[in-house]
Amino acid sequence: MALPQIVQHGRRVARPNAAKAAFTATVKPIAVGRIVRLQVLRGSSWRTVDTVRQDADGRIDFGARASKNDQALRYRVVAGRFRSLPAVKSRPVSTARWLKPTWTDQFGGRSLSPAWSHRGQTYQPASLRRCSKGSAKAVRVGGGAVRLRVMRDPSRATKCPALKNGQIAGRYAYRLNGHIGTDQSFSFRYGFAAARIKFPRLRGQHGSFWMQPIGGMYPGGTGHEIDVTEFFGGTHKRSGLFSYIHRYEAGHIVKTGANISDRFLHGPGDGWGKSFHVFSVQWTPRRLIFRIDGRETWRVGGRISRVPQYLILSLLSSDYELPEIEDRQLPQHMAVDWVRVWETGR
Template sequence: MSPRRVLAGSALALVLPASLLLGLPSHSATESAEGGAASASLRTTATQWVHLQALPQIVQQGARVASPDAAKAAITATIRPVEAGRKVRLEVERDSHWESVATVRQNAKGRAQFAAPATSSGRPLTYRVRAAAFEGLEAITSDTVSTARWLSPTWTDEFTGSALSPTWHHRGQHFDVKSLRRCSRGDPKAVEVGDGAVRLSVMKDRSQTTRCKVRVRDEFAGRYAHRLNGHIGTEGAFSFKYGIAAARMKFHRTRGQHGSFWMQAVGGMYPGGTGHEIDVIEYFGDNHRKGGLTTFIHRYEGSRVVKTGARITDIRSFLRNKRDGWSKNYHVFSVEWTPQTLIFRIDGKETTRISGGISSVPQFPILSLLSSDYEIPKMKGRQLPQHMYVDWIRVWETGS
């Protein structure tokens, strides 16, 4: 490595956010390019830098089920200084020359986000970006990244056939006051596999002959029909530590329940433990006054559970067009989990980032459509059943 490169790297530490520095490869950007298979690269000059990252195939909006192998890879360029509106062009290497793929503008957070093919004729692709000259800044071309790292997922379920694979089991099959589900419980009747997807439902519990007394914030809120929830997880059969997990989902319509893709720690969450509940995505129904999409983690700090995360704002910016919707089409919801950071995305676009105090134990995936006590009064029983669909789920474990 040249002395100039070392000096640039030292100076860069003064301006790069710690979360980004921690996520970069330990080798230099030059070595990444020479290796030809790095999924992240860093190019620096005296006045600007470009961090480029190739992510797995986590972009696939659409109305119908589709193969995860047909999804597009997410390519993200983070550029400093931030110059919102600066044009950034994605290029792909073909036959030793570079072809333009797409051009977008840098957003207010300094990112340029692309969706691009992961392969050509079954082979990985190499990408770079070029940021145009802009208001006194010279044009800059990134070092390259490759999609090769992500072409062999650790685990996939495409929900083919007519039954769940043995990896899944049904969860929460008893009424549980502590979990705020005194009036609902998980049941295999609320889970159905067919037409290339798993359907998770909330439906009336016909085994109950009386109506449930719903309490919200310790106050009586009315009597409602008991409900069955679709609630499945891979505890004891599949878990992973660090990497990227993604699920392609189409949510329910009506408020009164929430659909989720989440993870829990192997061995549970307890005081002194480092495992979390990681809510990759939760959706609370169409026409929610605050948008209805949230991302949170729950973890112990000392003897108490703390909640970190956010309600996703400007949710329409993650939809393809005005006709798109969370209950109308499938979208891919994912989390990138490293020892330092959790990064949440919708179709490859970042929504939320949480750093520090991150889970360091294996976690297992969960899919659910749950009607918690506080939600039940928001929907009449005649509006049941409600359905959520999951086309596929994938995990790319990195181990670090």
């Protein structure tokens, strides 16, 4: 299966058109260690562009260029002979349907495009943010990226009593958060949404790329919150990276999610706060499939959102997180290189 250009790990900002297309295949029967090749059609012959070994799930993921001279390319997967198993090959697939995204923002220039609006610009105790609020002051565009910040609120000289588990956990400076969305300009239903992000390393805030339904969530509604990625900072016990969905079931909001392993990093020198990674979700009427740099991290089925969703980028400091970081460590930054949507309609 050919997927959009959602493979682009690296330390610096980059053009979204330079990202690699993702390819995923499943070879059965599963034979761990079997050599599998991705081949591209050149003229009348097939040439190998990548080679991997089959994993225990039987799935193989590749990244390769989506086009040449602005023309789509055709690929196939070939699994070599392995013990008693004969060589097999897939049918060819084309990258053509993914060459033109429905919507994109590369964050050029020095200001946000009109597609984005600022969210949550009041202190919201009900949302566990009595000490922080969204503000345009916490959003900066430059160098080919938008930088969302957690910073001190210069208009507040007093300290805020931050609550954790219903108790005052300390008093901290009031904070401004970068929190932007496309709710007033763009939404889509079914397809791929992807963002290339570098998170802040420290705990004490969480950076997110997420979507909410037009019209909001309510009992009996068919719209759900889709958290493509949320990073709460590194810990010594486990990765602080998650994907979630929130949906109503029997009149109550049910939260389903997965903690994403650090095995999706690119080696021991990589990190969610060291490099940009492309976080994406494939949304169909039957399931959501989450990926990082084209590699599947989690999938969920059942009652999937049926209404158009809009995009949100945020770096939020909830009250319960404030004890994890000192005021002197502010500001913190989350960088987003680009955001893209490929709408499929089904």
